[in-house]
Structures are given as C-alpha cells and as structure tokens.
Amino acid sequence: MAKKSVSKALRDFWYGKPHTAEEGGRRLGELHEDKTHLYKHREWRGVADTMYYFYNIWLYNYIFMVKDIMVMHGPITFAKGLWRYRWVGQTYLPVLHWFDRGLEGMRGEAMKASAWHYRAMVSTTIRQFQRMFAADTRLHGGKQNELYKHTIAHNETVWGGVFYPWDGEITNVPLEMIPYFVTCHVNSHTVLNYIDAVQSIGLPGDPCPMCQAESGIFVLDDVPDYAPAVITCNEACDASVSTSTLQDWFFDKPLFSLPMPMLFDDPLVKKYVMREIEELWKFVEQQYGIPFSWEKLTKKLELQNELQRFEWEKWEVAAKSDYYPINGVAQALYRIYQTQYGDWEIWHVTDKKVRKILEKCVSKKINSFPQTRHRVIAWSCAPLYYSNWCTWAYNCWGLNVIINMDSLMFDMEIRTDSYEHTLEDMAQYHMWAPMRRMAVGGMHHMFELWDYMKRFNCDMVAMYDQLQCKGVQGLHGLFEDEFRKRDIKAFWIPHALPDSRTVSRAEIRRLINDYMSTVMHEEPLDPSLLDFDDSMTW
C-alpha cells in the first residue's frame, strides 16, 4: 500500500496529477484562497510543464514586459502614465495573473501555444499605452511633441487597417482598447469606476455598460491627450452614438465619424461605406498633411492577409481533428485583438511560434485536450470579466470551446489587385466589425451559428446573453426555438459585458453546473471546481 502511494506521489511529481477525480485528480479548486482567489501555491504541472511555466511563461513575460517598456519610450514615460492613469496602474501590474486564469490546468502544447497568444497581446498593449503616454500633452506640461503630431486617436471598433496608408508616419492608437476593453479581462475592478462615474452625472444605468464605461473614462478625466484628431464610430448601436457625442464634447478635437451602417449585405450600403472610408482618408490627409500611400496600404494588407491565411489553417485543424493546441480564451482574445488592431509585427512572430507547435501536434497526433467531452462553439459577445470561463469549463466539465463568434467575424482576405476591389473589401471588413455582424447584424448572420457548428464539428453551444444589449435581446426567443427545433444542446451565459456585478462569475458557473448535471446528467471531472468563492478576484 505504502509502496503504491510512494509510486503515485513520484508519478504525480514527475508528470503532474491527473485531471479527473477517478484517477485521484488534481483538485484545482483547492489551490486558491477564498474570495481573493490568489493561489495558496501555483499549480504543480509535473516537472517539465512547471519548469516551462516558470521560465518560459512567468519569468519570460515579466522580463519581456520590462524590455518592451524600455524599448518603447522607456520606464520614465511608463512611470508617469502609471501615476496619472488609474486604468494602467490598477490593471496592468497583475497581468501574469491574467495568464494564470486563462492557462489554469493546461498542459504541454496547449499551455505553450495559448501562452504565446497572451504574450502577443501584452506586447501590443504595452506598445499602445506607451505611445499614448509618450505623446500625451498632460504628461509633458501641455506641450504637443512630434509623437503627438503623428498619432491619431480612434474608436476601438474602427479597424486599424484604415490607417495603413500612413504606416510608419502616423501611429493609430484606439481610444478605448487599452483604457477600457483589455482592462476588463485583466482586472475586472477597474472598469467599475468608469461605469459608476457616468451614472453619477445622471445617465441611466440600463444602456450597454461598455458604452457607459467608454464615456465614464472621459467623465473621470482619465484619457490621455495624445493626438490632434479623432475618428469615432457608432459601433453599430445607439448607445455608442451617445458615447461618440460625449467623446466629441470631452475630447474637443477635430472629429470624423466613420459610421457602421445598421443595414448591410446591400450593394448600395457598401458603396456608401466605401465613400465614407475615402472621406476618412481625406480627413487624415487634411489634418496631418501627409499624403495617402497606395503602396503602403497594399503592403500592409498583404501582411494582414498572411495572418488571415494562417488563421484559416488553424481553423482547419480545430475543425477536423483533436490536435488543436489553443484553448478557447486564447483563441478568442488573440483573434479579436489582432483583427481589430490590424497588422503588427508581433502577430507574425507569434504565428510563427504557434505554427511550429501546431505542426508538431498534427504530425505527432498530440491531443492537447484529452478530457474533452463536448466540442463547444461559443456564440454572441462574451463576458469580458470572465473570458476565461472556458478554461474553467474544460477543467471542471470537459467542455472544450473550439471556436467562438469573435474569431469568426472577419472571415475574409482583402484583395489588393485594384483600388476598387481593395476599397470594396475594406468596406466589407469594416461592416463586419465586432458586435456588428453576428451580434446585431440581423438574423441571417446570427444564425450562421448552425453552419459554423457543423463546420467545426461542435455538438454544443455556449450562448452568451448580454443582458444590456437591446439588439441581441430580441433574438433570445428565436434562438430558444431553433435550439429545440434542431435538437441542439445549448446553455446560456447571461452577463453584462464588463460589469461583473450584474451576473457574477459564480452565477455563471452555477448556471453551467446546473445544465451539465440536470440536463446532461454528467459528473464533473474535477468536483473541487464546482463551487468556490472568487468574488474579490481580479
């Protein structure tokens, strides 16, 4: 008996504890402190994986975060920004714990490939906030320096690709991507300050909390003044139109509004958007005095197309095999970040590394998610404060999120063979922006779910329900009907996008637990993850 337990202890030490309860599993829920969800100690994943996580993820990322800051405008710029802006100080210091949440329980190639995606997002985030701070008049005694004069601010749903014609001359930095969007994933507490701020001036609490937060940053005077002009967008919802109005008021700069039409898949509307993009280009030329460059535009678009082609290869592996080594949260966040921000060097570096891992998994037939019970497709907009729910769901129930709506939005290459084709495709890309195509894009695109479900060989749907999105609310019942009619296994995840107070993480887990036990009659793989208190966690 003693010999058996010694040999199990040695095996657990060398390989890490097995996943499931039957095998004397790892009980991940017991690694954490109550409420704060800090680790009592980090997970022991076996010698090789623990050492990989320690050196190649934890230490590597801390070192490269410092390196990124040193290379991109330096530590003084960072320190000034950190001291001035809540969203950077409160959010980005515990970034390695964002890795921990997304990568919990991952082993081998899944851990490695997913971590590379996180690394790319961190580097791009640093690039953006450092550029904001380096150009910020508030941090430079009101002076408009050269960087300020060569930076353009824009709404985060305006695709960075529309600025490719000025690559190397004007740097585009989205207004909300770093102060708002990414913060919600890394530290969900920060955004609450901004939501409360906008409600404190009398605005109602029921519109989309994303729009509230994006306005609240301005109300709290927490936006760097880093560019002479701004491009706004209606983000295809009426609450965002109000955000743009508030931004126009508070930012007080020459502004161009690039609309996202409510109606699309219509040749006339596409012509209209093409014209709008051209007008945007003229606006930029006029404001910055730098001419449009067709060569730069096509060169960057070709590079972006390269990223898209690799994404299709990834999808092919995900759809047709069990050898896809990227977990649900890394897949979703990397893809939405990359496609929205536009081409950048780090995406190519990352894809190269991930390609190696992917090819290894395929050639050696490595199943990185061996405990998969259901192949899940996640649809509609995800809860930003709990984007790592899918890591939990795999560890607890064997629910493997193969693909998600955010990844599938920009399912296209952009032609560069003629000005007309390029403009046409760019207009299409713009109209397929986040929350546009498959969230408020009407039944046709919402119901693309059935095709993608088949294409990715999924047997279950995780259906997000953004409680404060009036656009998607109207389709809830239609989905219910379709799920029944098509006999599709589906569970709902209600949430309020960035606001973790409306539907807590614990409540989301409870709903999934209920579905898996009462409808699916399944037992959890790791019962320690069924119920725990992480109410104070980042």
Add this chain to the structure above:
Amino acid sequence: MNKICKFFLKLFGILFVVNAALFAVFFFDLDGKLLFNVVEPFLKKHYDNMDRKDTLKAPYEIDKFPKYDFNS
C-alpha cells in the same frame, strides 16, 4: 585554475540562490499577494484622492471646428 573554478562555483551558487528565490516567488504566488494586498490598494488610494478636472464644466462647442465636406 583554482581561481577559475572558485569563480564559477560562486557564480553557479549565486545563480542557484536567485533561481530558487524566484521559484519561491512564483510557486507561492508572492507576486500576486504583493500586488493584491499592497500595490493595488496603495495605487487605488492615490487614484481616489487625485484632483480631477470637472469635465462637465467644459463647454460643448460643436461649431468650433470647420465642417468637413468632402462630397463637393
């Protein structure tokens, strides 16, 4: 030779101690505990007490910038 050996032994010794210390920080999540219990509360207090401009007092001058009409 002895001197070189000693130097390398010392170097390996230092590297080993640094490595072990970093691993302890990593494994027992001391970075997280420090950030959660000390750094974040300190910064929050700083941000909460910052003087901020009352943005609502800024006039909304919608005609301040010229109208951009590119259709003509």
